[in-house]
Amino acid sequence: MIRAVVQSEPIDLAATLAAVEGSGSGAVASFSGFVREDDGVRELALEHYPGMTEAVLHGLAEEAVARWQLHAVAVVHRVGPMAPGERIVLVATAAPHRHAALEACAFLIDRLKTDAPFWKRERREEGARWVAARDRDAGAAERWR
């Protein structure tokens, strides 16, 4: 099972994990990224490139399936405005072995950060700004190439 979704609705963790766990695998890993609650951001808004985004996410999911022999993978990314504490992204993987499941999660989130066309704009007390890309994200993605 491959599920790659971009949505403006809140991400349903339970439903997504249940779908991945339904593959009957021995090992399931997940990673969620959240709008941090502790650094003064009042709202985070995500913009994306419709069409390209979904294709990139699906391609990364397919690459992970091939590389780690995954039984199931889900990549769900939210767009639009979000409040602190809300889930921005969820990746989940099912594999025969624990290291495959965890590594594939790391791969998906690292590569998503550099390969998928999303842009974050954060609103703080002092105003709104587009978030700058971080060099360390490029480095993290590089280790999977």
Next chain:
Amino acid sequence: MIRAVVQSEPIDLAATLAAVEGSGSGAVASFSGFVREDDGVRELALEHYPGMTEAVLHGLAEEAVARWQLHAVAVVHRVGPMAPGERIVLVATAAPHRHAALEACAFLIDRLKTDAPFWKRERREEGARWVAARDRDAGAAERWR
């Protein structure tokens, strides 16, 4: 928050993840191990060493918190009889950064496999047997020392 639990009841994924996510962190990772559905096991029964098990799990959780600056960690392990497809173990971590959360999950499940006193007995069509320890699990735990 540190939660280290051994229980005979089914593991409540949603409640456990909600508790870990409640820390307000930017990154939450999880790993679940299941009774495989595809290799002929009809029932898996877990025995453990009451008292020592809980202490070991709590100690591993504390070590993970210190090593990866986790905001929250949960380790929940089931004991007693389980059917194929049921969750045996859940580890979940909340951290400021994604790699910390994912690495801490790998550490917890790797070390739990060699350090926590659990024993698996599986029942198949041809009879029941105690599961033998695997050398590769010792190797996986060794990389964290």
Next chain:
Amino acid sequence: MTLAMLYFAWVRETIGTGAETVDPPVDVATVAQLIDWLSDRSPAHAEALADRGRLRAAVDQRFVPLDATIDGAREVAIFPPVTGG
């Protein structure tokens, strides 16, 4: 050559639109040359496209370096470095 241009994030905000159709002359062969040509469309375009180091591009929904050709392209997108996840 008719191109569908797409702009995202602060490139979109500064230009004032997320999409426009353009018809560059045939000597506009690369994304970088396209950016040069687009910069003359308005002061807003010029401002948004001034700093090449902060711009990234996709041709027909694939990331490309700015020196990539636009030969045969239908859709070109210009945007800042991505920040998802």
Next chain:
Amino acid sequence: MTLAMLYFAWVRETIGTGAETVDPPVDVATVAQLIDWLSDRSPAHAEALADRGRLRAAVDQRFVPLDATIDGAREVAIFPPVTGG
């Protein structure tokens, strides 16, 4: 010296009990010597404890090698290699 012995998994099954209180003589100083001494308690003990390579131990709820001392111990557990997770 009174010791609470605990047995788990197939060690427990083969011996036929998961817990017993024993009172080894003072010259029983290590886990290995305790295993030798326990083996004489019954044929079931002898069978369960025959293959040292398959046995692991904990003294007062800490894993120890078989040559560890039992001096001052209150609880000693003998079991196969663990298989949780």
